[in-house]
Amino acid sequence: MSAFPHVLPTYNRASLAFERGEGVWAITADGTRFLDLGAGIAVNALGHANPELVAALTAQAQRIWHVSNLYQIPEQEKLAALLVEHSFAETVFFTNSGTEAAELAIKMARKYHDSNGQPERVEIVTFEGAFHGRSTGAIAASGAEKMVKGFGPLMPGFRQVPFGDLDALREAVSDKSCAVMIEPIQGEGGIRPLSDETLREIRALCDQTGALLILDEVQCGMGRTGRLFAHEWAGIVPDIMMIAKGIGGGFPLGAVLATAKAAAGMVAGTHGSTYGGNPLACAVGARVVEIVADPEFLAEVGRKGALMRQKLEGLVASHPDIFEAVRGVGLMLGLKCRVAPADLVAVGYQEQILTVAAADNTLRLLPPLNISDDEIAEAVTRLDRVAAMLDGTADE
Template identity: 60%
Template sequence: MTSALLPTYARAPLSFERGEGAWLVASDGERYLDFGAGIAVNALGHAHPHLVAALTEQAGKLWHTSNLFEIPEGERLGRRLVDATFADVAFFANSGAEANEAAIKMARKYHAAGGHPERYRIVTFEGAFHGRTLATIAAGGQAKYIEGFGPKVEGFDQVPPCDVAALEAAIGPETAALMIEPIQGEGGLRVIPHEELRRLRALCDERGLLLIMDEVQTGVGRTGKLFAHEWSGIAPDIMSAAKGIGGGFPLGVCLATREAARGMTAGTHGTTFGGNPLAMAVGNAVLDVVLADGFLEHVRRTGLLLKQKLAALRDRFPDVIEAVRGEGLMLGLKCAVSNTAFVAAARAARLLVIPAGDNVVRLLPPLIITEADVSEAVERLETTAAGLSPAALRRAAE
């Protein structure tokens, strides 16, 4: 039977009916170790009891009122995020793309409110992924996402990461901000060096530009800090976050200093569903866990263990794995074979991983994984790599 769904996804022939922790159970009863976490979304794994309880309790009380009225749980979540970060204010949305749209609008409005509406252009970086709306695909600049959707939204200039001369040439009298991911996820787990982020912060201060940090994938503990930019010792003016912040429930947020947000007055931006009571209850429950003593240390320790084991695997299979990239529990395998073939072979070994740009395979497990989960995942990756090695493929062809 022909599907009733728009065919915009190349879905694997696999569906799941339940999950617990880092494990998923397919409709045929097979168990899969989930090292994709719904593309870094299920930060606390599947069916986390604290999240289930928070959502269930809120669902029995109130789902939606709209932002025409105060939402106490939203005020609480906003306050907790502000207290834990550089920010003074928060705007809640439903996704990373929406959070980035708010960040883009905020940067432009900042300069307009200051008497310089001509300053609307934003410099972004090649390999970036900022979302699927018309503005955010223009911000990302990747042709495969832009092609066929008409004229590209004006106002974005892409330069290669860490290219000082190209960045200097791109900044002009119309430039409003720089926008960057501390680690490019979709772009192939490419880590922007800490010294480069510090240089960008200094450049923005010198030129009167805003620094926008896209932490949709890197945030909420993924790298072992609450947000990845903290490793470099700098703070942005505006930051987007989503994915892990809702632990699986649709939630995004744009955080900013009060100065950067000075143009965002009543009526300048809004959302119908953003900040609804259900999302706010779950977001607060996620922070309960992530901000608890020892949680981020667990991420750092487990991430280091996984990275060490992956490096040993690379040494054993250099004809399959060229390099290990990333930080914390946001890691990637730069493949010498097709990354899509690697993902399919891992799935056959009952391990879920995700492809990315630059022929990379992403490992984005739930942050609650144990050392036993790490060992199990590496065993399955070893099986995958062994089956994809040129020697094994030659033997299979004989």
């Protein structure tokens, strides 16, 4: 019998398993409670086993689970209407993940130009350090060697420029470009925000050249920055946007939001999904939007983000050999490290705190958006103990 793992070993998993969760806490079978600052990589926007989401899921599960998109789905219509109400969008397509959303965004942008008599406009310009998913199209969009090595030939039609380099972007966008695709804040890339001015310049460049602006808000959207969507801080709107992660609050769900103009080419038969937008996912997603889009809730995210950042600045000052700086917006925060972030993650397990490593030597902190002030204080206390264990000050 083969000794090869039954689960394909594409992850370097920690030797931890969680039996249940309560809010910001993930709990093992023996009752050990871990303070979860990863939230399933920004997925559990309202924490583990949120009672309101459990109620929405349970109620829907007792009615109907799946019918496919051959039929009308009232729960899907409700969630689409909520997203249109609270965003720039005029239409929504539901997927199961951010990767699937990225694939549709790519197709939609190319189809837009083809439908407008410019089939040669297929190139999409992205920023280095981007992460748009793991499909063949999404890895071609990122262009990073660690993502693409061994998976060639890559899908053509993508061009990467240095992160935030407007001059390089202006040079790259041409009459062959169908879109610019960017994350307002790179997550996997190391919690690297684009400035509001840079986002406004990119929007203007797209307007001047006829390229569509695609925003990837899979990680930074759904209230994580203190606005429902991160691009709102810059006062711009995209043509196409993909979301996922937090929209389902832990239930697999993604979506592509678009203007009617950008989506006009996507007529019947041009795209589909068997599971996308099923009643279970949309019932949960609608409850998430109803909670997170509330202005008072978003204001609290902003306040808690400022509080957490202030405490993290003190942490950086106390451990200059471990940390370099804090960056990010709202409750999408990163600690730029002077040591390997993986070391902090590993030592964190000893202090029962969960964090997520990222590129650019950054430790990601992505707690549930409803984390309490006391839990923020406890999180920073535990991070302080982790840093002390690494810099040798633990016994001082």
